[in-house]
Each structure stands twice: as structure tokens, then as C-alpha cells.
Amino acid sequence: MPRPPAPARPRRTQAERTQSTQRKLIDGAIDLLKKKRYASFRTAEVAEHAGVSKGAQTHHFPSKDMLVLQALEEVYRRTQQRAINRIEAGRDAPERLLEQLVADSREFFLGDDFLLSLDLMMVDPGSTLGSDVKRLAQLYxxxxxxxxxxxxxxxxxxxxxxxDVVRLTFAIARGFGVRQLIAGEDEEFQHLMDSWMRMAKAMLLLSSSPSAHADQGASGSSVSRPSRASPPRRTRKKDPS
Structure with a gap:
């Protein structure tokens, strides 16, 4: 008995095709920015890398900087989501929150994502691209x-x-990320972070002890809790003029 024909796959809408093409171009741009950096970045290579025609690339991203900014925003969006996932995991196990913080800072600052963003941060801050890069960094x-x-x-x-713990953790990891540019990967990073984690745990434990709270109450000082941060909205791609 012949097998019945497979049901036809539904045709994608124009919006779905547009989104798919833009995704390929953004992913391709991220790959090439990590390999070649901004100075050697060429949009024609992105189209070839993404398997998209040059005409389609120009239609969706008319300028090099427009594509670069979309790529950077996507990198920031992904790294932000990973951080949020780690924070949620830490809320289920507060004793591991510091470990999650260190893991998050290590993954970002010692990885290609940070080097890509650092390279773009070196763009002339007075230029439109430079100011937009700074805005995205602040936003995410x-x-x-x-x-x-x-x-x-x-x-x-x-x-x-x-x-203090959050900023010092980020500062140490950021410093090692920059050091990698000078001397390559350093096996001492883990040793340093282990030492820092012991100090950070001591800082948090001592400050959270009953005696510390009693001293704080006696001094009349109070700590206001900051409002909880929420992920920013993604910026829309500007229409070409």
C-alpha cells in the first residue's frame, strides 16, 4: 500500500522570512567581528558568510555601522539573558549566588563577547557610532x-x-580580560578568583552577622534597597533615509 504523501510544510510569512534573513546577517556579523574586529569588518563578507545575497544585506542593513550596532546589541542581549538565568538559579540556592556571579563575570570578561565590545568601545567617542556603542553598553x-x-x-x-563585592568581582575579571590582550590566557586567573571568593564570602558573612546588624542599628544608619533592574527593550533598527 503506497504511503500517503507527507503534508506540505506551511509557507513562511514575509515577516518570518525577513526575521530569518536578519538573524543570519546578525549572527554572521558577530562571527566576523570576533575574528576580524571592526577595522577589518566588511559587509560583503558578512553576506557571503551568512549565505545571503549582497542585495538582501544592503536592503536590511544599508550601512556597515547599522549592522555592527545590531550585532553588538544582540551580543549584549544574550549575555544579559545568561546573567539573568544565573541570578534566578542563585535565588534558588543563595549560598551559591557568589559562585554564579564569578562564573558570569568570567564568561563575559574573559570571552570573545567582551573583546568584541571593547574593540568597538575604542571607536572615536565623538562619532555617531562611538556614542551609540556607549549607549548600548549603558543600556545592557x-x-x-x-x-x-x-x-x-x-x-x-x-x-x-x-x-563592593559585585563591582570588585567585575573589576578583577575585566582587568584579566584586558591582560589577555597583552599576554594571552593566564592560568593564574582561577587562583586569583578563588582567593577573591574567600575574601568576598568573608565580607558578606561578616556584614550579615547579627553583631554587624546590631552595630549598624546602634549607629542609626539604614540601607535602602535599590529598585530591581529589568531587562531593557531592544532598540529598533532605524529606517534608512
């Missing part, structure tokens, strides 16, 4: 820092110590 990275701070405060740690 500062809320990540705030979200980690909120999570530590919600876990019962005073704001001052929590802020």
Missing part, C-alpha cells in the same frame, strides 16, 4: 550589575558590602 551592562546587586541584597546582605 549596567542593569546586569544592578541585577546582581539586587540579588545579593534580597539574599540578606547589606547594600554597601554587596555593591
Amino acid at each position: 551592562r549596567l542593569p546586569v550589575e544592578q541585577a546582581w546587586l539586587d540579588a545579593l541584597v534580597e539574599a540578606g546582605h547589606p547594600e554597601r558590602q554587596a555593591k
